[in-house]
Amino acid sequence: MGGSRSYPLPEDPALADAASAIRATGHWGWVVDERWRLMWASDEVRLSFGALVELAPFELGAHLFASESIRTSQGWRMGSNSVELNRLFFRGVGGLILTDTPGGRDELRELVDPALRDIVDELNPTEGTMLSFTTKGSGIVGAGDVPVIAFRVRDVSGRLAGTALISKPAAGMAMLSAMTFTADLGHVARMGLVAEADRRPAAILFADLEGSSPLSRRLSTASYFALGRRLVRASDQCVVDAGGLVGRHVGDGVGAFFLAETAGSESAAAYGCIAAARALRESVAAVAARTDLQPEDVVLRFGLHWGANLFVGNISTAGRSEVNALGDQVNEAARIEACASGGLALASKDLLERLEPDAAAALGLEPSRITYTPLGELATATEKARRDAPAIAVCEI
Numbered sequence: 434m435g436g437s438r439s440y441p442l443p444e445d446p447a448l449a450d451a452a453s454a455i456r457a458t459g460h461w462g463w464v465v466d467e468r469w470r471l472m473w474a475s476d477e478v479r480l481s482f483g484a485l486v487e488l489a490p491f492e493l494g495a496h497l498f499a500s501e502s503i504r505t506s507q508g509w510r511m512g513s514n515s516v517e518l519n520r521l522f523f524r525g526v527g528g529l530i531l532t533d534t535p536g537g538r539d540e541l542r543e544l545v546d547p548a549l550r551d552i553v554d555e556l557n558p559t560e561g562t563m564l565s566f567t568t569k570g571s572g573i574v575g576a577g578d579v580p581v582i583a584f585r586v587r588d589v590s591g592r593l594a595g596t597a598l599i600s601k602p603a604a605g606m607a608m609l610s611a612m613t614f615t616a617d618l619g620h621v622a623r624m625g626l627v628a629e630a631d632r633r634p635a636a637i638l639f640a641d642l643e644g645s646s647p648l649s650r651r652l653s654t655a656s657y658f659a660l661g662r663r664l665v666r667a668s669d670q671c672v673v674d675a676g677g678l679v680g681r682h683v684g685d686g687v688g689a690f691f692l693a694e695t696a697g698s699e700s701a702a703a704y705g706c707i708a709a710a711r712a713l714r715e716s717v718a719a720v721a722a723r724t725d726l727q728p729e730d731v732v733l734r735f736g737l738h739w740g741a742n743l744f745v746g747n748i749s750t751a752g753r754s755e756v757n758a759l760g761d762q763v764n765e766a767a768r769i770e771a772c773a774s775g776g777l778a779l780a781s782k783d784l785l786e787r788l789e790p791d792a793a794a795a796l797g798l799e800p801s802r803i804t805y806t807p808l809g810e811l812a813t814a815t816e817k818a819r820r821d822a823p824a825i826a827v828c829e830i
Contacts, residue, residue: 437487438488439476439488440473440474440479440491441473442473443464443466443472443473443595445466445472445588445594445595446588447586447587447588447589447592447594448464448466448472448473448586448594448595448597450586451464451586451595451597452464452472452473452475452597455475455597455599456475459477460475460477460478460599460600460601461475461477461478461599461600461601462474462475462477462478462597462599462600463475463478463491463497463597463598464586464595464596464597464598465497465595465597465598466594466595467533467593467594467595468496468533469496469497469498469530469533469534469544469595469596470494470495470496470497471491471492471493471495471496471497471502472493472494472595473493474493476488478512478600480625481511481512482509482510482511482512482514483509483510483511484510484511484628484629485625485628485629486510486628486629487510489508489509489510489512490505491505492505496544496545497530498519498522498523498530498544498545498546498549499544499545499546500546500547502546503516503546503548503549506519511570511571511572512570512571513568513569513570513571514570514571515571516546516548518570518571518576519546519548519549520548520549520552521568521569522568522581523545523549523552524552524555524556525567525568525581526564526566526581526583526598527552527553527555527556528556528558528559528564529559529564529583529596530556531553531557531559532558532559532560533596538553538554538556541553541556561585562584562585563582563583563584563585564583564584565580565581565582565583566580566581566583567579567580567581567603568581577602577603578603579600579601579602579603580600580603581598581599581600582598582600583596583597583598584596584597617673619673619676620673620678620679623676623678623692623695624747624754624756626692626694627678627692627745627746627747627756628746628747629746630744630745630746630747631744631745631746632742632743632744632745633692633693633694633743633744633745634692634693634694634699634702634739634740634741634742634743635690635692635693635702635739635740635745635758636690636691636702636703636705636706636737636739636784636787637688637689637690637691637736637737637739637740637743637763637766638672638677638687638688638689638690638691638706638710638735638736638737638766639686639687639688639735639736639737639766639767639769639770640668640686640687640710640713640733640734640735640736640770641684641685641686641687641733641734641770641771642664642686642731642732642733643732643733643734643774643775643776644732645684645685648660648730648731652724656724656725659724660720660724660726660731661685663720663723663724664685664687664717664720664731665682665687667713667716667717667719667720668687668689668713670716671709671710671712671713671716672687672689672709672713674709674712675691675705675706675708675709675712676691676695676696676701676705677689677690677691677705677706678690678691678692678695678745678756679755679756680755680756680757680758681755681756687733689709690743690745690756690758691703691705691706691709692745698789699739700787700789700792701792702787703739703784703785703787703792704788704792704795704796706737706784707737707780707784707796707798707830708796710735710737710778710830711778711830713735714733714735714778717731717732717733732775732776733776734770734771734773734774734775734776734777734778735773735777735778735779736766736767736768736769736770736771736772736773736779737766737769737778737780737781737784737830738762738765738766738769738780738781738783738784738825739762739783739784739787740758740760740762740763740766741762741783742760742762743758743760743762743763744758744759744760745757745758746758762783764821764822765781765821765822766781768808768815768817768818768821768822768825769781769808769818769822769825769827771815771817771818772808772811772813772814772818772827773813774813775813777813777829778829778830779827779828779829779830780827780828780829780830781825781826781827782803782805782825782826782827783825783826785798785800785803785828785830786800788800796830798830803828804828805826805827805828806826806828807823807824807826807827808822808823808824808825808826809822809824810823811827
């Protein structure tokens, strides 16, 4: 039972309360009844098992380790999606299941998939209200540890209604909070939407620090690092506030993408791109002041362009997770940015003509009155711009 909808809460009130609490706190979680038939699974665990691109299906009403449940799990993109991983999961929680199976080992062997039956003889009945164990789940770069807590769910009379299982990544909460506590939830959601790379029209923003080499020689290494960190934080905040996706940080450069699908329209994406560039330009003075520099010491040049057919996606590894985009327009945006010497913000005609009249007015722009200059004719044009993109029409915004 899959689909794109959340599963309904269990009919049993006690199980419904457990499921509601798991849902409200955003946990990976499952709820089974007293016979270990699956009654509910959280969207969080389904989305993770679907690699952020779909809600993975579960077999509601089936025993958690029945043959149909195991078959369904093998179609998941991540999680316990193999017989071996299900065997490990079964070993961890099997003692509780054996305790709850009236017919003991003989009945349990008949309930579970044949590939798990040999494990039944290894199990010992487990009493108590709570059990913790560590299983494994497949991810982007192989299988990793997944701690699980199983706790009994009883109604007000003390009747055993079932069991709830909650799991989490292996990292401790202190480390997870350090990595994610400051994250903007809207940006995290936008990153999830590009988990699967695809062609997506988007506005492109590139910015770079001018005169970085002499500035790095002038400042102590610690001060220059502090400057770079402040610029990154300021730029990321401006992009996030404008509804964009933070791209790769290379050296002193900033990259960001404003997708039409997340902004709501091409005009909204173009608007967000220009608004972010202007906000970042305004924030540079504060960054300079915090580093004991003058505003003229910290100058950014900006290149803004439109990518009609960018290939945009999330790249996650054991060491990082970032959004990247490929396409000719990405290279063209880099050429535009390199020509914006002197702290200019150059935007292409392709970008500006995406703006609807109300969006342009809100930015103080009149696209119908703007005159453009081919990139190759700018006094600040670089050799690469004259060679690769001389005809791109740009103006200063």
